[in-house]
Amino acid sequence: MTTRVRLRDNPKSVTLLWVIGVVALAGSAAVAITLGPAGLSVGEVASIVVGHLGGTAADVTPIRDGIVWDLRLPRTLLAALCGAGLGLCGAIMQSLLRNPLADPFVLGISSGASTGAVLIVILGVGSGVVGLSSGAFIGAVISFALVLLLAHAAGGTPDRVILAGVAATQLFSALTSFIVITSADPEQTRGVMFWLLGSLGGADWLDVVLCAAVVAIGLVVCLTHSRALDAFAFGEDAASSLGVNVWRVRLTLLLATALMTAVIVSVAGAIGFVGLVLPHAARALVGPSHRRLLPASALIGSIFLVWVDAVARTAIAPQELPAGVVTALVGVPAFAVILWRRKARP
Numbered sequence: 001m002t003t004r005v006r007l008r009d010n011p012k013s014v015t016l017l018w019v020i021g022v023v024a025l026a027g028s029a030a031v032a033i034t035l036g037p038a039g040l041s042v043g044e045v046a047s048i049v050v051g052h053l054g055g056t057a058a059d060v061t062p063i064r065d066g067i068v069w070d071l072r073l074p075r076t077l078l079a080a081l082c083g084a085g086l087g088l089c090g091a092i093m094q095s096l097l098r099n100p101l102a103d104p105f106v107l108g109i110s111s112g113a114s115t116g117a118v119l120i121v122i123l124g125v126g127s128g129v130v131g132l133s134s135g136a137f138i139g140a141v142i143s144f145a146l147v148l149l150l151a152h153a154a155g156g157t158p159d160r161v162i163l164a165g166v167a168a169t170q171l172f173s174a175l176t177s178f179i180v181i182t183s184a185d186p187e188q189t190r191g192v193m194f195w196l197l198g199s200l201g202g203a204d205w206l207d208v209v210l211c212a213a214v215v216a217i218g219l220v221v222c223l224t225h226s227r228a229l230d231a232f233a234f235g236e237d238a239a240s241s242l243g244v245n246v247w248r249v250r251l252t253l254l255l256a257t258a259l260m261t262a263v264i265v266s267v268a269g270a271i272g273f274v275g276l277v278l279p280h281a282a283r284a285l286v287g288p289s290h291r292r293l294l295p296a297s298a299l300i301g302s303i304f305l306v307w308v309d310a311v312a313r314t315a316i317a318p319q320e321l322p323a324g325v326v327t328a329l330v331g332v333p334a335f336a337v338i339l340w341r342r343k344a345r346p
Contacts, residue, residue, distance in 0.1 A: 014292065017285060021299045028303050029080060032310040033072045037317065038064065049073065075203040079309040079323075080302040081211040082200070082268050083278075085218065085260040087301025090275025091282065091294055092222055092257050095229045096250055100338060101162055103275035104140075104261040108168030110272065112143020113258075113265035114196055115172045115179070121192060122183045133210065137262035143168050144258060198271035198324030200309050207267040218260045219298060225249055226290035233288065271324045273331020274301055280338065 034040045044060060048068045090103040104110045116139020117132045150164035151157075180192050195202075222229075228249045231239035236246050264271070282296035305323070308330075312321040 014286060017296075018299075021296070021303070025080065025299060025303050025306070028306045029076050032076050032079075032306050033068060035310050035314050036067075036072065038067050040064065040068065044068075045073075070204075074205050074208050075200050075309065076306055077208050078203040078211060078267060079200050079305045081208065081215050082264045082271065083274060083301035083303070083305025083308075084298035085211070085215040085264050085301075086271065086274035086305070087278045087282070087297035087299075088215070088219060088222060088275075088294060089257045089260055090277075090301075091279035091290075091297040092229070092253050093275070094279055095232055095290065096253060097161055098232065098235070099161060100280065101276065101335075102165075103273070104257065105270065105272035106162065106169070106276060107165035108143045108147050108172060109140045109258060109261045110265055110270040111169045111172035111176070112146075113137070113140040113262045114270050115139045115143075115176045116262070117266050118176050118179055118192060118196075122179055122188065132266035133263045136266040137259055139172070140258040140262045140265070141255075143172055144254065146171075194322060195269045197322030198269040198327065199312075199320070199322050200268050201313075201320060203267070211263055211267055214260055214263045215298075218256045219294065221256045222253060222294050223291070225253060226294060229253075229290040230288075269322070269324065271305070271327055273327045273335065274305060277331050277334040277338075278304055280334075 030042050030045060033045045034042060044064070045068055047056075048060060048065055050056065051065075052069055086104065089109075093102040093104065093107065094100055096102075113136035116135035116137070119139075120132050120135035147161065147164045147168045150167060151161040154160040154164065176196065180189050228239065228244045231242045231244050232249075239249075240246050278300045279293070279297045282293055282300050285300075286292040286296045305327075308323050308326045312323045312326050315321055315326075
């Protein structure tokens with residue numbers, strides 16, 4: 001315990017952790033891009049990227065250039081951005097609700113966002129990634145509002161919030177299935193159901209730009225409220241006595257969380273357990289201070305989802321696993337450990 005506290009409080013150690021994390025992310029992305037049926041080296045990938053960024057053009061075939069620049073690079077970057085957003089959302093929700101089991105997936109936000117996005121796709125209400133994101137955002141807000149309403153009616157305790165989230169998840173999952181079954185043709189049904197399990201297979205540069213903008217804005221908004229989140233650790237009354245506008249902070253951060261979740265669901269489907277598990281790993285490394293915890297959760301989430309996507313597209317090649325299946329295989333045991341630790345705590 002003493003060693004851990006010293007590590008958290010030592011600026012040099014924290015800086016070293018950041019350097020290791022950034023290098024690990026860059027290395028993970030470079031290696032992940034090389035994986036696949038068309039074998040590539042890290043050097044080839046680097047030369048192709050440098051060529052597209054204005055450097056000396058890479059001496060590779062157009063096919064290999066297209067594999068890197070049009071397929072694998074945007075997919076890997078999108079995986080990193082989605083992992084960062086989900087890790088950040090999980091850290092925010094666990095802090096706001098003072099519940100270590102909170103995350104967008106468990107609390108029904110992802111399910112609500114999925115319903116909104118599927119309505120856009122199946123009913124043709126809008127088009128494009130912006131239309132999908134708008135529908136997903138509306139669904140996410142409605143779902144989380146329902147969760148808060150149910151939890152408040154049941155007493156408002158953290159356990160009641162989780163139970164309300166489970167109910168909302170089941171409700172919006174059922175609505176999504178009903179919409180798909182009654183309104184989609186067989187080909188649409190197959191595609192939508194695969195996407196709902198989480199898939200980065202359709203990634204393009206527009207998705208990357210939109211997700212990068214939203215996650216960057218969300219991170220900035222959350223970091224500006226890091227001191228308020230530290231105060232929330234002592235309860236709402238204590239935060240209010242310290243001068244925190246509890247209602248405004250909660251509304252701002254919940255809307256930021258809903259927006260990030262909506263955009264991630266619209267481009268990658270519902271990927272669960274990232275926001276549940278990884279903030280705990282970040283907290284163990286850098287401590288509870290949100291000034292360090294939030295970016296650490298984003299960084300660890302990025303690394304994790306880059307490797308999840310690499311496993312998803314190579315484990316049973318030429319077929320592809322949904323990313324949500326891989327995260328669930330890792331997340332469920334971690335979820336069980338968290339529950340066990342809560343029970344064992346005096």
